Amino acid sequence: MNQEPDSLIRQFRSDAAVVTVDTLQALREALGTSRPVLVPTMGYLHGGHLSLLEAAREHERPVVLSIFVNPLQFGAGEDLDSYPRDLAADLEAASVHGVDVVFTPTVETMYPAGPPRVTVHPGPLGDVLCGAYRPGHFQGVLTVVAKLFNLVRPGVAIFGRKDFQQVVLIRRMVEDLNIDVEIAVAPIVREPDGLALSSRNVRLDPAARAEAVGLSRALAEAARLFDEGVRDSHVLIAAVRAVTDTYPGLELQYASVVSAVDLDPVSRPQPGDVVALAAYCGEVRLIDNVALGSGH
Ligand code: AMP
Numbered sequence: 001m002n003q004e005p006d007s008l009i010r011q012f013r014s015d016a017a018v019v020t021v022d023t024l025q026a027l028r029e030a031l032g033t034s035r036p037v038l039v040p041t042m043g044y045l046h047g048g049h050l051s052l053l054e055a056a057r058e059h060e061r062p063v064v065l066s067i068f069v070n071p072l073q074f075g076a077g078e079d080l081d082s083y084p085r086d087l088a089a090d091l092e093a094a095s096v097h098g099v100d101v102v103f104t105p106t107v108e109t110m111y112p113a114g115p116p117r118v119t120v121h122p123g124p125l126g127d128v129l130c131g132a133y134r135p136g137h138f139q140g141v142l143t144v145v146a147k148l149f150n151l152v153r154p155g156v157a158i159f160g161r162k163d164f165q166q167v168v169l170i171r172r173m174v175e176d177l178n179i180d181v182e183i184a185v186a187p188i189v190r191e192p193d194g195l196a197l198s199s200r201n202v203r204l205d206p207a208a209r210a211e212a213v214g215l216s217r218a219l220a221e222a223a224r225l226f227d228e229g230v231r232d233s234h235v236l237i238a239a240v241r242a243v244t245d246t247y248p249g250l251e252l253q254y255a256s257v258v259s260a261v262d263l264d265p266v267s268r269p270q271p272g273d274v275v276a277l278a279a280y281c282g283e284v285r286l287i288d289n290v291a292l293g294s295g296h
Contacts, residue, residue, distance in 0.1 A: 018095045020102045023109060027151060030101045035155035036062040038181075040148050043067035044084040044199035045093045048189040052158045053097040055186045062100040064152050071107060072115060073140030079285075084202050103152065110147065119143040120177075122169050125263050129165050130278055130287060133253055141166055142173050149181055158184045162196050164276055164289045168263055188288075190216065196288045208282035211249030215279055218243035218255070219290040222275045226292040233257035233267050236275060244279065253278040253285075260291065 021027045037056040041049050056063040067090055074080035087104065094102050119139050122131070126138035149157065159167050167185050174183055189197050194216030195209075204212055221243050222236040230236060240255045255277040257266050266273045271293030278287045 018091065018099050018102055020091060020104060022104045022106065024105075024151060027101070027103050031062070031064070031152065034062050035153060036064045036101070038064045038066065038148065038152045038154035038157040040066045040068075040145060040157065040159075042069045042083065042199065043090050044086055044202070045090045046189075046197045046199060046201075048160055048162060048197040050093065050097055051189050052160060052186050053094070053099060055158050055184065056156075057098045059156050061155055063098060064101045064103060064154065065094050065099045066103040066105075066148055066152070068103075068105055068110060068144065068148075070110070070140060070144040072111070072119075072143055073137050075134055075136060078134070079200070079203075079283075082203065084199050103148075110144065116143060120146050120173060122173075125165075125169055125172060128263050129254060129256060129258070129276055131165070133278065138166070138169050142169060145170055146173065146177075146179070149179055154181050156182045156184055158186055160186050160188065161289070161291075162188045162198070163287070164260075164274055165263065168260070194220065196286075198286065200284050200286065203284045204281060208249055208284065211247045212281045212284075212286060214244050214247030214250050215277060215281075215286060215288045219275055219277065219288055222257075223290045223292060223294075226269060231268050231270075233265070233269055236269065240275065240277065244277075249281055251280040253280065257292075 019030050021030050037059045039052045039056050053063065053065065069083050071080055091102060120142035122138040122142055131138050159170060161167060171183050174181060191197060193213045195212050196216060218240040221239050225236055225239055236257055237255050244250045244252050257269050257273055257275050258264060259266055260272055260274045269292050273292050274289050275292065276289040278285060
C-alpha cells in the first residue's frame, strides 16, 4: 500500500478544523497531490457512516468525506425530495471523527451540463436484486462514484457492507476499468434490536419502526439455520418469509441467496454466500443482508 509522506498527513492532522469545500477548485487546492481515504456518503450521518470514518482514520492518509445526494441514482417516484438532509449536524460529526476535508458539491458542480451523457453502465449485475426494482440506480451510483474517484483521487475508498450489491459493483468497476484505488469494506452497524442503521430510518414512524426489526430477525433466522447445517436456499428463503410474514407492516420485495462475488443465485449455499433482501416498511424502502457462516 502506498503511504502518504508524513508531512502531508501532519499538515492535515495538525489542523483540527475540518476544511469544507464545495467547488472542484477548492477541493483540488485542499488535497494537493495527496491520495486520501475517501468515504462517499449522501449525508445525514449515522453510526454506520461514522464507523467508515473510524476505519478511514486507520489509514495513514488524509480522510475525505463526501456528502452528495446524487439525483442520478434516484428513479422517478423515489425519495430524492424527501431524502433527509442536515449539513450542519454532518459537519459537526465530521469534525469530531477526524475528517480532514468534507466535499459537499452541489448538483450543478457535479453535473454542470445536466445529467451526463456518458455514464458507467453496470452490466447484468446492475439488473438483479435491488437493480430489478430500481432501474438505472446502479448506473447512477457507479457514475457518481467514478466521478468522485477522479475528483478526489483516493488511494483507498471505504464502503459499507450494508449496501452489499453496491460493494460488488464498485469492486467490479474498479477491476474492469483498472481504476487505481483500493476498496475497503466495513461491517454493517445495527441498532441494539438489529435494525441496520440507515439515513432513511428517520422516516419510519413508531409503528413502522417496530415492524422494521423483522428484516434483521428474518436474516438472523436464515443464518441460524445455515449454522445448524441447512444447505438449501429454498429452505432459507422460506424461513426468511416465515419471519417477515409475522410483521404485517413489511412488504418484502425480494429475498435471495447469492454469491458474494458475482451475485449469482445459489441453490446450495456455502459459507460466505449472502442472503440479501429489500422490503417496504410503510413508505420507506429498506435493505439488509447477512453473510452466511460469518457468525453474523
Ligand atoms: P449512504 O449515505 O446511504 O449512501 O451510505 C454511505 C456509505 O455508508 C455506504 O458505503 C453505505 O454502505 C455505508 N453505510 C450505510 N449504512 C451503513 C450501516 N448501517 N453500516 C455500515 N455502513 C453503512
